[in-house]
Amino acid sequence: MSASSSVRPSYAAVLRVPHARHTFAAALTGRSSYAVVPLSVMLAVTRSSGSYAVAGAVMALFGATAVFLSPARAALVDRHGPRRALVPMTAGHVLLLGLLAAALSRPDAFPAPALGALAAAAGACVPPLGPTMRAVWTRLAPDPALLQRAYSLDGVAEELLFVTGPLLVGVLVGFAPPAAGIVVGAALMAVGTAGFLSSPALRAASTGAGAVRRGGGGLRGLGRPVAAIAGVGLALGVVDLLVVAFAERHGHGTGGAGVAWVLAALSAGSAVGGLLNGAVSWRTPPAARLPALTAGLGLTLCGAALAPGLGTLAAAVAVAGFFVSPALTTAYLVADEVAAPQARVRAGAWINTAVNAGCTAGTAVAGALAGRLPVGTCFALTGAAVLATSALVAGAARRGRGTPRKGTPGEGAEGTGTPGEGTPTRDTGELVPLA
Incomplete structure (x- = not known):
């Protein structure tokens, strides 16, 4: 599934990797919700409450839980596998977005603290599709040159999502209330995650969960x-x-x-x-x-x-x-x-x-x-x-050049990119600053 290192692989070669197109397209569909929901929430809260201060506070709560709890949600994926972790996260996120959209469908129907609590809870459940997709790329494209192109394609595609997402919201609010954008974002997340988890590329990730629980944290040098x-x-x-x-x-x-x-x-x-x-x-x-x-x-x-x-x-x-x-x-x-x-x-x-x-x-x-x-x-x-x-x-x-890299003798993990392979590493699991 990897191109030879003696041949310079192209972006087309990335998409020709078995299961890559299905997995990547589904992940992008779900990740497009990241670009649709925040703007829709801001517009809907502004219209419902009539206050920019309330809108800013609600968005701050949504953004804080979405961003700063991201490593904790990713740890659940590493520990339990994508299928066991992403399904409840996505279900909770979609349900909470639906409740938030319903709460914002009528002006002043809910007090600002209730809106903030709903937004914070929805942000806390955002599925980490981007990090999970990049972990899947390491299995689909283990060759370093092909993986570099896969990551570049992934990054540029994600950036384009944040250009097209606000445009989609702009079209929606032309004929529907802003809360409709929240519903569309929830639907994109549900459909995209379902398609992503149905990919055969996720099978290895799910079966490796047992070894993940036995392994260490493995974040030294990050x-x-x-x-x-x-x-x-x-x-x-x-x-x-x-x-x-x-x-x-x-x-x-x-x-x-x-x-x-x-x-x-x-x-x-x-x-x-x-x-x-x-x-x-x-x-x-x-x-x-x-x-x-x-x-x-x-x-x-x-x-x-x-x-x-x-x-x-x-x-x-x-x-x-x-x-x-x-x-x-x-x-x-x-x-x-x-x-x-x-x-x-x-x-x-x-x-x-x-x-x-x-x-x-x-x-x-x-x-x-x-x-x-x-x-x-x-x-x-x-x-x-x-x-x-x-x-x-x-x-x-x-x-830090003298520090052994993972996959070298004594580190225990094989360099195949598949979670759960090899013996546990000697890493302590701490996020060690710089050194």
Whole structure:
């Protein structure tokens, strides 16, 4: 099921792997709910309560439980297998979204605390389809070159979901109440998860659950990619807000088309960078590439500080985006390398949590700085922070080169990518920071 390492595999080769198209398409269908539900909830709460403050609080609760409980949900998948873990999660998530949609169908029918509790509970049950799909890719495409392309394709496709999802919501609210978007998102999750779990590629993951329970945590060394991607997330959160501030101070308004075009340039640059990154046969290992990609993002943000106008800023942001998807893909590859086979879903979930937490922190930091400093200075400070993170991760990687990798003699896990194979590793299960 893998291409030969002597032949450069293509993206088409990834999709020709047995069961890949079915599994990937179903996972993307379910993951599209991630891009539909949050905006629908925000619009529905705003219309129902008539308060932006209530909408913000409800969304904060939904986002907090969805993001920060992601590693815990992924641990359940690692421990019990996708089928036993994802079915109850999906059922609970869909049911709670249905209750939330019903509660928001009538104005002021439910008090704000009740809406917040429903949203928090729904977020706590979000199935980790992205990390689970990436763990499945390691079994479908065990060859490193093919796995790199699979991860790149996965990352770019997920990014496109977050472009098309809001567009779908925009179409829906043109003829239906915003709560209908919540129902559509729940349906996408239910259909996608059902299709994903019906794939023959999930059989091995389900049968390996017993060994998963016996194994250790297997997350030693994950601190490096988590730190690097937290820096990337910080940059993304800062850029989103600083673009709005830049447009306002240059006379374009806070909600004009200029802001949308700059943010679209960021997504376009990320998609192009992700596809090119996946197509290159790299000679350097992912652990060495990750700090370089992070440094590239930091340098371009420093360059964005010199942008004299919105057009120049769009070009600089597009170049910055060129490093975003490759950095994420490379972080997933590093996480796959350092994680024990029985902890791969959790490792991917930690990468997701890092980028989302970094993005949230970046937005808060940008909000505090933009009111006190010139926008160019804020861009430069952000770039410097990302460069500092890159240097820290690079230094930690150099210090850790002597540490045996999983799959080497004495580590116990075979390098096949199938959870449960081999004997348990000697990892302690702790998320060790950087070293």
